[in-house]
Amino acid sequence: MKFTNAEEVIHYLYSLPHLHPKNDLSFIKKLLQQLGNPQDQVKTIHITGTNGKGSTSYYLANLLKKAGQKTGLFVSPYVYQFNERIQLNNQDISDEDLVNVANKVQAAFEEIKQEDKEFSLVTFEYEVAMAFVYFEQEHCDYAVIEVGIGGEHDKTNVIVPEASIITTVGLDHEKIIGPTIQDIAREKSGIIKKNRPVVLGNVPDDVLPILVKKADVEHAPLFRLKHDFAITTQNGALKYTDDKRSISFDFRPQVEAYDIAVAVKTFLLLKLKLDNQEIAAAIDQTQIPGRYxxxxxxxxxxxxxxxxxxxxxxxxxxxxxxxxxxxxxxxxxxxxxxxxxxxxxxxxxxxxxxxxxxxxxxxxxxxxxxxxxxxxxxxxxxxxxxxxxxxxxxxxxxxxxxxxxxxxxxxxxxxxxxxxxxxx
CATH class of the missing domain: 3.90.190.20 (Mur ligase, C-terminal domain)
Known part of the structure; x- marks a missing residue:
């Protein structure tokens, strides 16, 4: 099968099942292997959290772009059109590129099916594969990857990122990754990788030990909001501080302030060159679709x-x-x-x-x-x-x-x- 336009691709994606009988990463890993493991060719940042992961992804992508990095962004859901899900330097993937990468994924899918009749893909796996193929093809310097649901079993959890982010932990999707907030925290901790830094946002105290322990086991350097860095409201503006910097931003609601702080801290860990004014400009110019x-x-x-x-x-x-x-x-x-x-x-x-x-x-x-x-x-x-x-x-x-x-x-x-x- 070969797609000829974007509508065909999107219609096909939504015709695929949403869940596998078993919740593991074997299907997506097999598909990516067939595609030459494109996810390993690009530096990534992995972001999970009950709330704020979309906003944090947009803030971070803007900072990376401002620092002269060719930046991919994979987010969900979309607000205006499907193409928003996969972006390059703030531009939605074009219909032409969408068709092109979908055909590459489809060809790999069909090759596997010839050998393994039982092999299948769910919608989100197909979308994840398309994003990685596109980011490799475009020679991205960095790709900011937002999980779909959870962390450990999420189809995006096939990367070893430069840094991982957990924005916050609350109750949502309890039937899939719950039922308790502790279960949800354990699932989200699955994106913490060996020797890779992890940045925590406004995480409730009752689940903090779960994340701290996982970081400890993985020898992952841990940076916590309100502990290693902070953001406060002063005279109608926001102020980010850590042991080295103090940066002021235009006012945003408190919940957005946490996301800004986490994005800035993660960006600073990457040691890319932006001064405080450029960081402030990148954040203040960020528009987050469908948020306030x-x-x-x-x-x-x-x-x-x-x-x-x-x-x-x-x-x-x-x-x-x-x-x-x-x-x-x-x-x-x-x-x-x-x-x-x-x-x-x-x-x-x-x-x-x-x-x-x-x-x-x-x-x-x-x-x-x-x-x-x-x-x-x-x-x-x-x-x-x-x-x-x-x-x-x-x-x-x-x-x-x-x-x-x-x-x-x-x-x-x-x-x-x-x-x-x-x-x-």
Whole structure:
């Protein structure tokens, strides 16, 4: 089989299964071997964490590019188009290159299948292989690799990175890598590699020993936020400090501040040449798709893909503080995947927040009856997200805030509907 356009590639990827009967790396390793192990030809940084891994990936990729490094970036999910998943120097992979690398992966896949009829690939394995083939082909100096889920068993865990990052550990994907936060920490610790530095972000104290022990076993130098480096808010700006540097950045919400600190610390470990002003410029210029995306200023419309308890808690803290400052109401258009902790997430909203539930035409997205009974009783439901958006917007005063959240798919749908800057 040979692909002729990007639509064919994307359609084919989504037709593949999502999970193997056994959760190991044997399939992806066999495929990469057939492709000549492209993942070993590029220096990599490996990033996991319950939240913040996407933002950290973008910040770090921008720092590397600013330092003159040809920089690959592999992230998920996408907000505007699939090609965002694989980037080179901040540019999405072109349709032509997407087809080209997919055909290389497909040829290797078919060669293996001739010898092993049982061999199969899941969507994410295919995407990971495409990214590595592309980064090798383009002679990247560095590639920033964000895990899909977890760490040890994630399909990206086929690299020996220059450094590993664990942004934070919280509850998410408990059915796959849980059920406890300790199980999740153990799974994420799987990206810590022998003699390679590991940078930890805002990790809860109750799981810190698991990560410290793994780093110790692997002789991996460990750098901890608030211990070896810090970021603080001063006069409306952020300030990064470690034993050698002090760098100021434009203000971002606290949760983004942690991601900035982790990205900067990791970048500094690589000993590439950027001065403090250049580091600040690279961070301040970084735009993270689907994260605290301001669609319109008056009334304020914010899109954010927060989709678990930790992310939603952080986001609502920022939104409620802003609403208090403005003496305004918060309206929220929300949908979520049905496998999330729906009840706990909705308990984070204030009593007087006006929440409207919605859905999307996507298998994992919650429909009306997937929301807990209490949530269904508390909030109205609108099956068409566009109608829901328009209804909430009609109710708002100029000082009010409309938040679109719960899923990157919803953020993506609204952005693609409204265009990159038009909320009319």
């Amino acid at each position: 995306h301001i669609l319109q200023k008056e009334p304020l419309i914010i899109l954010d893909g927060a989709h678990n308890i930790q992310a939603m808690s952080n986001l609502l803290e920022v939104i409620h503080a802003e609403a208090k400052k403005r003496h305004s109401h918060v309206y929220a258009l929300v949908t979520m995947m049905k496998d999330k902790d729906l009840e706990q997430v909705f308990n984070l909203f204030n009593q007087d927040d006006q929440v409207l539930l919605t859905t999307l035409d996507y298998p994992r997205v919650a429909k009306e009856n997937d929301f807990p009974i209490d949530v269904q009783r508390r909030y109205n439901y609108e099956g068409d997200y566009r109608e829901g958006f328009a209804k909430l917007k009609e109710k708002m005063n100029a000082s009010d805030i409309l938040l679109v959240t719960g899923s990157f798919y919803l953020v993506s749908a609204i952005l693609n509907w409204k265009g990159k800057g038009n909320a009319g």
